[in-house]
Amino acid sequence: MVLSSITLPAWIGGIRAGSIASCGNHVKASCCWIAFSAEAAGVLGIVPLECEDGGKRTVSQLCCHSDVVTDFDFSPFDQRLLATGSADEMVKVWRLPESGQDMPSGAGLTLGPGGAPVDVLQFHPTADGVLASGAGKGVTVWDVGRQQPLTALDSHGDQLQSLTWKRDGHLLGTSCKDKKLRIFDPRASPAASQSVPGHENNKDSRLLWMGSSDCLISVGFSQMREREVKLWDTRRFSGAMLTTALDTSPG
DSSP, X not given: OEEOOOSOTTOOOSEEOOOOOOSSOSEEEOSSEEEEEOSSTTEEXXXXXXXXXXXXXXXXXXXXXXXXXXXXXXXXXXXXXXXXXXXXXXXXXXXXXXXXXXXXXXXXXXEOXXXXXXXXXXXXXXXXXXXXXXXXXXXXXXXXXXXXXXXXXXXXXXXXXXXXXXTTSSOEEEEETTSEEEEEOTTTOSSOSEEEEOOSEEEXXXXXXXXXXXXXXXXXXXXXXXXXXEEEEGGGTTSOSEEEEEEEOOO
């Protein structure tokens, strides 16, 4: 797809972004850089957040993986540290340069392969150097500095579709193609502490924690292929507090 240019000074126009289907994110930003899925497989587009001289931004390419980049995330502790996951089963961590310098030719470190394509990943919000990645039916929590897993959570019933850290870092939530939402305390046990049926259709779903509160929002599809949003409270996790239908999926 092509992002068309408009007259707003903060708008970044004329960028050719990819339309690769994955469970992960397709654009993320830190205080320094914006990363987005590019047209070529295995490549991310990288744009500086601040305009350079003359008000122009240069789009650089980061050649990350040998296959599709499925998800990526910036570290909340280092605004130039970027983790990428791919269908090549690898997680890689990159140190992006200062604005105006060349992109790195190789990753700072590599985690994997993990035996399945990496679907989703996210840095821990309060522990520096901790990263969760989801591949196939499994979630691994990594110590990035040591390049070793801290824990592997119990296998899900089907392909993982999203994962989300609670803002205080104590709990991890997941959504899965088996239509269940799960809550884990990775420090206490690899087993889910709570599990509940989420959306009736196994089409893509996403789970997001509402900050440090006990509430989450999930987005998925009903049995009639209606896109819906559900509000959940982990203190009463037997059913959704609220369900709102948005639109209907054509396929």
